[in-house]
Amino acid sequence: MNIVIFTNTFTPHVGGVARSVQAFTRHYRNRGHRVLTVAPEFKHMPEDETDVIRIPAIQNFNASDFSVALPVPAGLTEALEDFDPDIIHSQHPFLLGMTAVRMARYLQRPLVFTHHTLYEQYTHYVPGDSPLFKRFIIELATHYANLADQVFAPSESIRDLLLERGVTVPVRVVPTGVEVENFSNGDCTAFRRQRGIPDDAFVVGHLGRLAPEKNLEFLAEAVAGFVREHAQAHFIVVGTGPSEPAIREAFARAGCADRLQILGTLEKQELADALNGMDVFAFASHSETQGMVLTEAMAAGLPVVALDATGAREVVRDQVNGRLLQQEDTVAFAAALEWIHDRPAQEHERLVNAARATAEEFSMARSADNALECFEALSRQAPEHSREEESAWEQVRARIKAEWDILRSLTRAGDGALSDYWSDDKHPE
Numbered sequence: 001m002n003i004v005i006f007t008n009t010f011t012p013h014v015g016g017v018a019r020s021v022q023a024f025t026r027h028y029r030n031r032g033h034r035v036l037t038v039a040p041e042f043k044h045m046p047e048d049e050t051d052v053i054r055i056p057a058i059q060n061f062n063a064s065d066f067s068v069a070l071p072v073p074a075g076l077t078e079a080l081e082d083f084d085p086d087i088i089h090s091q092h093p094f095l096l097g098m099t100a101v102r103m104a105r106y107l108q109r110p111l112v113f114t115h116h117t118l119y120e121q122y123t124h125y126v127p128g129d130s131p132l133f134k135r136f137i138i139e140l141a142t143h144y145a146n147l148a149d150q151v152f153a154p155s156e157s158i159r160d161l162l163l164e165r166g167v168t169v170p171v172r173v174v175p176t177g178v179e180v181e182n183f184s185n186g187d188c189t190a191f192r193r194q195r196g197i198p199d200d201a202f203v204v205g206h207l208g209r210l211a212p213e214k215n216l217e218f219l220a221e222a223v224a225g226f227v228r229e230h231a232q233a234h235f236i237v238v239g240t241g242p243s244e245p246a247i248r249e250a251f252a253r254a255g256c257a258d259r260l261q262i263l264g265t266l267e268k269q270e271l272a273d274a275l276n277g278m279d280v281f282a283f284a285s286h287s288e289t290q291g292m293v294l295t296e297a298m299a300a301g302l303p304v305v306a307l308d309a310t311g312a313r314e315v316v317r318d319q320v321n322g323r324l325l326q327q328e329d330t331v332a333f334a335a336a337l338e339w340i341h342d343r344p345a346q347e348h349e350r351l352v353n354a355a356r357a358t359a360e361e362f363s364m365a366r367s368a369d370n371a372l373e374c375f376e377a378l379s380r381q382a383p384e385h386s387r388e389e390e391s392a393w394e395q396v397r398a399r400i401k402a403e404w405d406i407l408r409s410l411t412r413a414g415d416g417a418l419s420d421y422w423s424d425d426k427h428p429e
Contacts, residue, residue, distance in 0.1 A: 186276030
């Protein structure tokens with residue numbers, strides 16, 4: 001099969017969608033399929049790429065996946081005609097996702113859309129964020145999903161949410177799988193020696209983008225409470241992002257800043273070594289669509305302590321491969337870490353084995369087989385959507401943009417009026 005993937009994030013950008021595209025592409029090609037990726041230009045991107053079309057002009061949008069629309073870039077239509085795809089797979093409803101719809105309609109090929117992200121959880125990156133804007137984003141993503149012939153949801157929770165929101169096309173659960181072998185053979189001893197961590201230390205770990213939507217202030221406070229009570233406990237964080245100062249501040253307040261290490265971005269063997277150097281993985285995000293980093297941690301044999309939320313609840317089985325907490329409470333979270341810490345050797349080994357077994361259930365090979373089975377069925381069918389539906393969606397998008405422009409204008413006017421009022425020395429004290 002010939003598969004075209006449209007994505008707004010791709011190497012060298014580090015993120016869940018970019019990693020998903022790379023992983024699926026590798027497995028598709030290993031099975032003899034051709035994959036063409038259409039992605040933006042980024043600084044420091046690889047010079048030699050196989051079957052990648054880079055689109056200029058998208059820059060500095062990585063904090064969120066929505067922005068101004070792109071026209072169909074010059075030469076793209078001809079390149080896709082030459083490639084002759086069987087399937088067009090969009091990873092986003094915005095930016096290049098819009099181009100994916102147009103190309104699918106023009107070439108009369110099935111369109112698949114993976115709903116990777118709860119976009120409304122990221123609107124705080126947009127000036128003027130509001131509940132109304134969140135509703136606009138949900139409506140836009142839902143309308144986009146209904147333009148596809150098939151929607152992939154990364155987890156059962158997201159599938160159920162999409163159906164509840166009004167997605168009417170078929171929705172299939174296809175998580176981004178974990179490359180188990182990439183994480184199972186890290187060097188714990190070398191990692192701890194390099195980082196100055198004693199062999200007998202109990203290491204709590206975390207991996208991910210350090211951003212507000214990941215609920216890291218709560219996580220840092222909870223872990224700091226646990227570390228404060230255990231002289232041999234350490235917290236290792238792998239990742240970068242704007243929440244790093246908040247994590248450091250929580251540990252400084254707890255008086256254990258010397259047992260916090262934030263390592264930045266690690267990849268390949270360094271990442272595997274870091275995960276294998278941990279004893280438990282801590283996670284508190286509410287914004288995940290799937291537990292990708294959780295299955296990676298479990299592939300390294302780590303029990304997970306997480307809040308009950310989308311992404312986590314499909315992966316973490318309470319007191320089987322970790323702890324799944326129903327309430328967001330720092331004391332309860334620290335107590336769950338304590339529970340892991342206090343397990344006798346035999347029980348701890350049971351947790352480790354269960355974590356590794358869970359990772360195998362979510363292997364990348366299984367996910368690729370799942371997606372390809374669906375692609376092959378779709379390729380034997382005529383696309384069910386028409387250009388008229390695309391036009392209707394464009395009208396919805398235009399209406400949402402108009403309402404948002406009005407709301408933003410009113411907000412700015414209100415801000416200006418308040419600013420004038422409080423700058424006037426005649427206002428009442």
